[in-house]
Each structure stands twice: as C-alpha cells, then as structure tokens.
Amino acid sequence: EADIYQTPRYLVIGTGKKITLECSQTMGHDKMYWYQQDPGMELHLIHYSYGVNSTEKGDLSSESTVSRIRTEHFPLTLESARPSHTSQYLCASSEGGRHTGELFFGEGSRLTVL
C-alpha cells in the first residue's frame, strides 16, 4: 500500500498556465524526488530534496521549481506550461543510508499541455 500521494492524477491545461503538482508522503522520509518519464523512456530527475529547506536541481532542466517547507510535502510548480511539458511526473521518497536507492513512488501525475 502506497504511503506517497500525488494530485492531480490527470491534468489538461492550456499553454502559459501556472500549475502545481502536489506530493505528500507519510513515511517520514527525508529524501524526496521528482522525475519526468515519457512512455518507454528512462526516468529523468528534475528536482530532489534531502530534507526541509533543501532543494536541488536534477539533470533535466524543466523550468519548474520545488519547495520543501515540511518533511512530508514536496510540491512541483510550473510557472508557464508549454506543450513540451506534456509528460508523466512521478514523485518518490526514500530513507537514507543503504536504503537511499529504494524509492517509493506515487501513482504519478499525467500532464497534457495544449
């Protein structure tokens, strides 16, 4: 049973709109991640956080921002959506130490920008 939740699951919006994808976890994990994944393609890391008030950019520049004000909450914001942002966005969390690579994923937010 997943203890990490994403909303919305599906979203269709117009170009130029501002959107926030929500992600919350109840496992008390310090590490949280946002990935972008297109069908049949590898996961690309957009942002990550190792704790409250800590955020870093990943290898994919997606023109998005994140915040980590509370341990359990890690929202992703697109200031001005473009059709190139159409994708699946996956939020994940993990414990530290040897369990750092054991990620728990949310169900994903599938975004379509018209």
Place this chain on the structure above:
Amino acid sequence: GQNIDQPTEMTATEGAIVQINCTYQTSGFNGLFWYQQHAGEAPTFLSYNVLDGLEEKGRFSSFLSRSKGYSYLLLKELQMKDSASYLCAVMDSNYQLIWGAGTKLIIKP
C-alpha cells in the same frame, strides 16, 4: 558519460525462466537496483545489489559483477502478471540514481 544498457523488449512463455541483462558505465558505483513497472503505473522496488554475486528473493534473483559492469534479473516460474517493464538503475558516486530505459517483458500463455 554515464549510461545504462538493457534490451528494449523480451518475450517469454508462462512457466518458463527469463534473464534480463543490464550493463552500465557510471562515474562511481554505490549499488544497482531493479524496479518493476506495470504499464501506466509507477515503478516498484524489486532488488538491490552492492556486492558481487546473486541475491535471491522468491521467484526473482539478481546478479552483479562489478568488474564487468554487468547485472541480470532472473525471473523463474513466469506468471502472466510478470508482464511489465523492468528498470535497471545504478547509484553513482554522488548517490544519484542513473536509470536505464527499461526492458518490456511480454509473457505469452
């Protein structure tokens, strides 16, 4: 650069055994992970190898050879529900996961 290579697609028969290979070139190594991802769903963790050798977990086993930059996931007694993509990921020297594109496994009756 860093890269993970695995076959794009494999087909196997229900009840049989299948081996999914993964080769990697990364800057540093802090473990190799296998995930299962059913179509339209999020990945779920399967296994973790950091030392050479075989790790067995029920019907699934994962093998690692660090000197060869090679791993495989072995699935025994295949069931229809095993139809999914299997993702190989390596944790590099910065403790970041580098992901392969996944192997789509099709199980036929």
